[in-house]
Amino acid sequence: MIIIQNGQLVSPTGLTSADLSMDGGKIVAIGQHLPVAERDTVYDAAGCYVFPGFIDGHTHLDMDSGVTVTADDFATGSLAAVCGGTTTLVDFATQDKGGTLNQALDAWHAKAEGRCRCNYAFHMAITDWNPATKAEIPSMLERGVSSFKAYMAYDALKVADDQLLDILQTLKPVGGLLGVHCENGVLVNALQAQEKALGHLSPAAHPASRPPEVEAEAINRLCYLGELTGAPVHVVHLSSALGLEEVRAARKRGVKVYAETCPQYLVLDETRYHLPGFESAKYVMSPPLRSAADVQALRQAVANGEIDTIATDHCSYNFHGQKELGLADFTKIPNGGPGIEHRPMVVYTSMVNSGELSVMQFCQLLSQGPAQLFGMYPQKGVLAVGSDADITIWDPKAKTTLRAETQHQNVDYTPYEGLEVTGMPRLVFVGGQLAAKDGQPTDAVAGCYVKR
Numbered sequence: 001m002i003i004i005q006n007g008q009l010v011s012p013t014g015l016t017s018a019d020l021s022m023d024g025g026k027i028v029a030i031g032q033h034l035p036v037a038e039r040d041t042v043y044d045a046a047g048c049y050v051f052p053g054f055i056d057g058h059t060h061l062d063m064d065s066g067v068t069v070t071a072d073d074f075a076t077g078s079l080a081a082v083c084g085g086t087t088t089l090v091d092f093a094t095q096d097k098g099g100t101l102n103q104a105l106d107a108w109h110a111k112a113e114g115r116c117r118c119n120y121a122f123h124m125a126i127t128d129w130n131p132a133t134k135a136e137i138p139s140m141l142e143r144g145v146s147s148f149k150a151y152m153a154y155d156a157l158k159v160a161d162d163q164l165l166d167i168l169q170t171l172k173p174v175g176g177l178l179g180v181h182c183e184n185g186v187l188v189n190a191l192q193a194q195e196k197a198l199g200h201l202s203p204a205a206h207p208a209s210r211p212p213e214v215e216a217e218a219i220n221r222l223c224y225l226g227e228l229t230g231a232p233v234h235v236v237h238l239s240s241a242l243g244l245e246e247v248r249a250a251r252k253r254g255v256k257v258y259a260e261t262c263p264q265y266l267v268l269d270e271t272r273y274h275l276p277g278f279e280s281a282k283y284v285m286s287p288p289l290r291s292a293a294d295v296q297a298l299r300q301a302v303a304n305g306e307i308d309t310i311a312t313d314h315c316s317y318n319f320h321g322q323k324e325l326g327l328a329d330f331t332k333i334p335n336g337g338p339g340i341e342h343r344p345m346v347v348y349t350s351m352v353n354s355g356e357l358s359v360m361q362f363c364q365l366l367s368q369g370p371a372q373l374f375g376m377y378p379q380k381g382v383l384a385v386g387s388d389a390d391i392t393i394w395d396p397k398a399k400t401t402l403r404a405e406t407q408h409q410n411v412d413y414t415p416y417e418g419l420e421v422t423g424m425p426r427l428v429f430v431g432g433q434l435a436a437k438d439g440q441p442t443d444a445v446a447g448c449y450v451k452r
């Protein structure tokens, strides 16, 4: 048995000073002064918070875009995850055009099985919606995939509005949740062409080709599709105040719309696209980084409880060799950035230490919220007897500086280079096994597939 003594146990509703014990991968007791036997292993969490392990509901590991493959696979990405305090990730298995959902799910299981240091689940990204794909939805649910994704942008991935309608109508009766990449892809293509015609080929043109209006229009359309079908919709990586206004308006009309944002939209802004040379390619992600006013609006929304989860959209490409594919043309820069390791430290430092967010809200946004939204609660996302022993012991006073040189993410940069953080994971347990200590991995490869 492992016993955690003297910690402050965190839930979205409060803090409790108590001991916690785990055995066989589960939490077996919570209470004052739990008895300790000689064979037990005891950790002192005095001065620390004890969180239900953090869940990252949006990652892209070992993802082949057709041109290049993400720098992190399930081995490196999950190692980085546990070093940062994340105990479960939900990755996007992605259907090939002409392929089936079951093939995609098989492929993603093969990528992850036996290599994952944290637990893992899959959303299914639908890129080829047709009657055969539709017929596969029940088998996805049987196989533990209850959330799906559709793209409204990227020519190789996007689905049309009539297909979105049918997907939502299909998912509604079976309780499936659709997450959507909300950008109007037709407008993106047109705006990219305009930028290029003007001779704007550097990464500085990226945000101009994907302005907030392009996101807000897509969110508006998605929300009306949700309204029309009565199905819940989930806006992933919300980045703009304009998009947020669409979420608010839809909620006022009674639409069930969930919203996720990411650390990069809460702490970085569009000035990163003014960096000299090709440096700003590091920040080419979609949606792009926004204005300081957008950042402020999103932070306010997070603090107000209008955002359901903070996930990373971890999609790492090396600056050298991968981002450089777009040296002569910004539209060829692989989209995405790393964050799976740094999310808890960045959000804690930026928003909890600033007083904008309580430790309880932090728990809701990084742990309980994603567990509830993605069908893992109360197996995960809560410290309760019988729940999985996925636990992050957090030292709110520990300090470090985020650097590519010392990170575990398998990529040659971090968007948070030089950021001084206060608040770090001390001990991270995955299924009752110690997976990381003081930001460094142990030997445990304890991750299990989470059937939802």
Ligand code: URP
Pocket: 060, 181, 284, 285, 286, 287, 313, 315, 335, 336, 337
């Ligand atoms: O730029 C991004 N976000 N790349 C990852 C794929 C996606 O759009 O979520």
Ligand code: ZN
Pocket: 181, 236, 237, 286
């Ligand atoms: Zn996306």
Ligand code: ZN
Pocket: 058, 059, 060, 313, 315
């Ligand atoms: Zn993504």
